[in-house]
Amino acid sequence: MLRIDQATYDAIVEHAKRDHPVEACGMVAGPIGSDRPARLIEMVNAAGSPTFYEYDSTDLLHLYREMDDRDEEPVVIYHSHSATEAYPSVTDINLASEPGAHYVLVSTREHGNNPGPVEFRSYRIVDGAVTEEEVTIASSTEAAEESS
Known part of the structure; x- marks a missing residue:
């Protein structure tokens, strides 16, 4: 289950709508081992495509170094589909390299x-x-209480 x-x-949805029809992409980092999405990082779709997303390799390297310095890991990896349902494509599945995300x-x-x-x-x-999971949206108050 994803608890967010x-x-x-709202920020992920807004990013997806803002970038439409190009696929939006990004991550939500959290403390290592916590499974708690804490810090949203919007990325630029280097492919600029309505059917494919790609992180800029230099930006991605900087992000992973930053997460490492902050003792974080990718908890959520997100992107949008502008013309199809919200289900991973074969390409999405093949590129999924973070088994804990x-x-x-x-x-x-x-x-x-x-x-x-x-x-x-x-x-x-x-x-x-691919296994679909439930998404639970917590209020900001609940999320703050969980992190203390």
Whole structure:
């Protein structure tokens, strides 16, 4: 199960809507071993594509070094699908290299960057096996209480 605070959920959805029709991408880092998404990092889709996302390799290297310095790891790896459902593509599955991470997909296909709901789903992807998991959105108060 992915437990995420409302502010982080809203920021991921806003990023997906803002970048539509290009796929948005990013991560939410958290303390190593905590499984607690704490710090949102929006990335730029270096591919600039509505059907594929790619991190800039230099940006990604800097991010991993920064997370290492802060004793963090990627807890959530997210991207959007602008024309299809929020389910990992074969490419997404093949690129999933963080077995402990939650892979979040946001589909903006219905409303694009206009107001309206999105499809927000989370998966565990380990050795090519995709397992959907429940997403629980905690209030900011609940999230603060959990981290103390």
